[in-house]
Amino acid sequence: QIAIGIKKEVDFAGWYTNVLIKADMLDYYNVSGCYILRPWSYSIWEVIQDWFNARIREMGVQNAYFPMFVSAKVLEREKDHIEGFSPEVAWVTRAGQSELEEPIAVRPTSETVMYPYYAKWIKSHRDLPLKLNQWNNVVRWEFKNPQPFLRTREFLWQEGHTAHLTKAEADTEVREILELYRQVYEDLLAVPVIQGIKSEKEKFAGGLYTTTVEGFVPTTGRGIQAGTSHCLGQNFSRPEMFNIFVEDPNDPTGQGKVYVWQNSWGLSTRTIGVMVMIHGDNQGLVLPPRVASIQVVIVPCGITAKLSDEARKAVNDRCEELASSLKKVGIKAKADLREGYTPGFKFNDWEQKGVPLRLEIGPADIAKQQTLSVRRDTGVKAALPLANITTSVPELLETIQGDMFKRAQDTYYSRLREVTRWEDVVPTLDDKCVVVMPWCEEEACEDDIKERSARSSEPTDERAPSAGAKSLCIPFDQSRWPAIEPGKTKCAACGKDAKRWTMFGRSY
Ligand SMILES: O=C1CCCN[C@@H]1CCCn1cnc2cc(F)c(F)cc2c1=O
Numbered sequence: 478q479i480a481i482g483i484k485k486e487v488d489f490a491g492w493y494t495n496v497l498i499k500a501d502m503l504d505y506y507n508v509s510g511c512y513i514l515r516p517w518s519y520s521i522w523e524v525i526q527d528w529f530n531a532r533i534r535e536m537g538v539q540n541a542y543f544p545m546f547v548s549a550k551v552l553e554r555e556k557d558h559i560e561g562f563s564p565e566v567a568w569v570t571r572a573g574q575s576e577l578e579e580p581i582a583v584r585p586t587s588e589t590v591m592y593p594y595y596a597k598w599i600k601s602h603r604d605l606p607l608k609l610n611q612w613n614n615v616v617r618w619e620f621k622n623p624q625p626f627l628r629t630r631e632f633l634w635q636e637g638h639t640a641h642l643t644k645a646e647a648d649t650e651v652r653e654i655l656e657l658y659r660q661v662y663e664d665l666l667a668v669p670v671i672q673g674i675k676s677e678k679e680k681f682a683g684g685l686y687t688t689t690v691e692g693f694v695p696t697t698g699r700g701i702q703a704g705t706s707h708c709l710g711q712n713f714s715r716p717e718m719f720n721i722f723v724e725d726p727n728d729p730t731g732q733g734k735v736y737v738w739q740n741s742w743g744l745s746t747r748t749i750g751v752m753v754m755i756h757g758d759n760q761g762l763v764l765p766p767r768v769a770s771i772q773v774v775i776v777p778c779g780i781t782a783k784l785s786d787e788a789r790k791a792v793n794d795r796c797e798e799l800a801s802s803l804k805k806v807g808i809k810a811k812a813d814l815r816e817g818y819t820p821g822f823k824f825n826d827w828e829q830k831g832v833p834l835r836l837e838i839g840p841a842d843i844a845k846q847q848t849l850s851v852r853r854d855t856g857v858k859a860a861l862p863l864a865n866i867t868t869s870v871p872e873l874l875e876t877i878q879g880d881m882f883k884r885a886q887d888t889y890y891s892r893l894r895e896v897t898r899w900e901d902v903v904p905t906l907d908d909k910c911v912v913v914m915p916w917c918e919e920e921a922c923e924d925d926i927k928e929r930s931a932r933s934s935e936p937t938d939e940r941a942p943s944a945g946a947k948s949l950c951i952p953f954d955q956s957r958w959p960a961i962e963p964g965k966t967k968c969a970a971c972g973k974d975a976k977r978w979t980m981f982g983r984s985y
């Protein structure tokens with residue numbers, strides 16, 4: 478009896494956790510907001526790590542590891558940097574039965590752990606650029622309801638922290654990393670994202686500016702911040718903060734000092750949650766081939782009781798041979814020869830786990846020297862000759878990867894609604910779309926938009942106010958929308974001169 482699944486469009490939150498459990502991606506844990514990452518999801522994180530490590534190594538970034546504990550004195554180095562976040566900080570206050578002299582914080586991010594050592598290690602401009610990254614876990618005691626991968630009290634991420642002699646160099650690296658984040662999503666996870674800069678209200682307050690890759694979840698019509706690359710400017714290197722400076726190589730007197738220009742950038746296991754939400758369907762998980770730990774599952778069919786033992790052996794051997802010839806060309810293939818399970822049971826099992834391609838082989842297929850392929854993303858079936866299977870299957874997997882991305886990108890772009898009149902804002906949000914409007918970029922206006930859009934669209938049911946819209950990003954690529962005419966095009970919210978088209982929406 479295969480459990481009746483929860484429908485994605487009916488109960489999205491229930492569908493999401495059900496898919497994760499049924500696909501063996503995670504398990505629940507008795508500390509709220511924490512989950513166990515089982516191999517089926519952890520293998521996706523490893524693909525992302527391997528890919529990202531190769532590329533940052535090419536950029537001269539080195540991996541390192543810093544302690545997870547931060548003293549209160551160090552964490553609260555600068556009151557205003559931390560003040561908004563302090564409710565999220567987890568503290569160790571005792572070991573065994575003895576209270577600690579000073580409480581020790583568990584890192585929520587590592588700026589304050591790392592930068593005192595940047596100050597110590599960076600003595601000359603020849604020590605620049607310093608580029609370190611760590612793969613670690615961080616703890617943030619969020620109080621909003623937790624969601625696996627999307628909002629958890631402990632999560633895995635990489636956090637890159639770099640120091641440069643000039644702003645220009647820092648600016649360049651911010652975008653190089655953001656481009657890598659785009660590729661992780663679009664090329665590995667088949668998830669479309671839009672690159673842009675955050676508004677003053679939404680940026681990391683401790684930094685100079687924040688760039689972001691913004692995802693979109695069509696089922697809920699909500700945007701999701703999928704990765705961030707900040708330029709910190711000299712905010713963390715200035716004397717009152719970590720005092721990280723070098724002699725100015727361009728100052729003939731040799732007296733000049735340059736405070737270093739810093740960046741920090743992070744991508745977390747939220748990547749996995751976004752991929753599940755975008756591609757999953759009512760049969761369960763749908764994995765993009767490039768991150769699937771099993772890309773092709775081969776299932777013996779037509780094995781009935783009346784089939785002779787040698788015929789049954791012939792089918793099983795053919796499945797095994799097919800798996801090994803696909804593995805030889807680098808395809809992650811598996812023959813499911815489990816006894817005592819029907820083909821139908823196996824089909825459902827691997828569909829729930831999101832394996833991108835199934836190949837069925839029965840006596841009839843052997844006779845015809847073919848296999849029946851079934852795509853997980855579309856369900857489309859096609860007979861494939863065994864003769865050229867080691868080229869047709871890799872090609873089919875690439876087609877699946879491309880089609881999954883294209884479908885998701887078309888959906889995302891179809892939900893970007895150009896809005897130039899305020900009265901169209903809330904209806905657009907209620908339509909599960911992103912508002913893209915000419916915006917003045919003033920913080921007061923953004924506060925106003927959030928408040929005015931929080932009122933529900935139907936004046937009658939004041940009870941159920943919809944969540945307000947916040948700015949998601951100001952896309953770097955403005956060419957998708959009509960040019961803003963300076964002094965002429967007005968902000969759709971306040972009527973002041975608009976500066977750039979900006980995406981507003983409800984978000985995670
Ligand atoms: O977002 C990134 C990328 C990787 C490195 N860090 C930056 C900025 C993190 C911003 N941030 C985000 N969340 C925080 C939560 C806290 F509890 C806290 F004490 C501090 C922070 C905090 O600084």
Ligand SMILES: [Mg+2]
Nearest residue numbers: 562565617619
């Ligand atoms: Mg937060």
